[in-house]
Amino acid sequence: MNGGTSTTTATPNPSTTAPSAPKTSKPGRTSPPNSNSPPATATAPSSASTPTPPTASARSGGRTEHAVSPRLPHGASYTLLALGAALAAAALSFTALAAQFDNNVYDWLFRVHPAGHRPHEAVLLAFDDRTLMDHGGVRGLRRTLASTLEILAAAPPRVTAVDLTLADPGDPAEDARLAAAMLRLPGLALAAEMLPDSSGWQDPRPEFLAAAEAIGHVHALPGPLDEINRMIALERAAGRDRRFALALEAHRLALGGGAIVSTPSDLESGGVRIPSRQDAGRPLRVHYRPSSTVETLPIGALLADPARARALRGRVVFIGVTALSAIPDRLFTPLSPLDGNRPMAGVEIHAQSFETITNRSFIVDAPPIIPVALAFALAAALAAAFTFTSAPVAYSLGLVLLVAAHTLPWLAFLGRLVLPPFAPVAASWSALAACAAFRFFYVRRQLASSEQTTARYQQAFHFVAHEMRTPLTAIQGSSEIISRYNLPEDKRKQMGQMINAESKRLAQMITTFLDVERLSAGQMDLRSSSFPVSGLLDACLRRAQPLADRKHISLEATAADDLAATADRELLEYALYNLLTNAIKYSPEHTTVRVSATRDAHHHLLAVTDQGMGMTPEEVKNLGRKFYRTERAERAGIQGTGIGLSIVRQIVDLHGGRLSVESAPDQGSTFTIALPA
Known part of the structure; x- marks a missing residue:
């Protein structure tokens, strides 16, 4: 030991020579008995030439093998994708785009299922175009209204709701006549409009208010x-003043004129509870029916035949303008496409609102949480279908859930519940698309991986079959010779040793093949400990010395005295021993193989340098692939499996290190293992 390093040099033993390799007998062909010509035998190579990685059974300390679960299980992937789709759909459901989609579906459902035939409580007395043309137009409106009310007074309706603005003064005589006619009618409800600045109401003139039993607002708002x-x-x-809708006031008067009871969640009129939340602006969805089914009597026809008023006795009458050219408050409704795409007059909207209240055909909105919860439920069901069922079943269930998402809003509408369809429909479509796409690409990836694995196993099978043929042939031939010939004891002993060596070689080959697959699957874990690197080098050199002696190769090792590594010693010893035996195998005779152990700032470096045939850059790139061997090695007839370096690379990867190679043709190679310090 000099300079803090220890150097070990092993020179080949001059007296040790490689045993000659006798001819190997082929199966089915044996030599005839001949005393002058002994039977051919096959000699197995030394077991030192075939490094074997430590197996689970050979490794002490109770080491366990375990299968590494996927980083992200498929069920979690489907769940994340589906819930992400549901979350996006739920967020988008509060946008204007989603609101428009929901409205379009609502209108379509209305056209498919309009309000059915039901008893008509209300009658519409209409200032149509002909009435205005025959009775002085808009300027004669109050005079014509007074004449109409005078006729109705003879056979008074139960309620008369007038949808006309009477806030401005008119002709005194006409106003007086109109006020007198109003006083003769029971259950009169007049209209009030809100001022443009929402500061107050445009109530009818005092003389008209004196005759009215109710004042109702007539605002039928268009969709936003x-x-x-x-x-x-x-x-x-x-x-500070509030007004109930004209339709609601008419309903109150029709039921006796009791007070309207208001609560945060509903209104009650004459014992009829109307679901309408205060915090939502007291909405009432009008259960429209086609205009052609609304009982309408033109005022001109009534004036021409006053006897027709008898049919209005005890009814609820709404009076208003329906002429297209005379009123601005005509609005489109969900049923306008069924009425020739004509807007509906405001007075008819109020009459149909009254019918909705009277018939208690209320259409209520589902709470906002319902479509959101439904979206997440459908997404979760889709994720479960793709997680726990096969592809055909998953896609079938996906279609069923998709149909359910489209059907539920329709079924809810039949039950007079408005279930916004955007969230569940968008969630089901996007979740199905996401899960199907994930399965498609995952299956494609798995198929490609499976094809690669199949090709690799086919190659491995051919390799194992080829490699096993030689020892099996030797065992078969030797056993036949022993059984057929009376051989000398020393010859029988030699053949028995050969059979034993070849059987061990077979076992080592199978063990190596299985262990490389276990390493690939991550089923061998690490058992780290701290140990001196010099001891590791000495152990590897002692094991490799017999193989080096055969080729008269010198082994040299250099390591720092204080160099210690923390790693799995058994796996690391196998990796270093594999590199060392490869260096000996691919080096010519009478050369030197050097092993060194050094340290830099971040790594421990174990290097094996030989003086062998070397490799091209392209061959270096392919090192580490299972069963890969260079063309020069195959042409040289050097035996090998092509999986040793693959195991070495995986062992190094398990330690978080790296394996590097420096090589050039005919200039030797240096393999370096870099482990974290």
């Missing part, structure tokens, strides 16, 4: 996104 009216506000406030 598409100008389609789907609901009215049952209650609106301007300043």
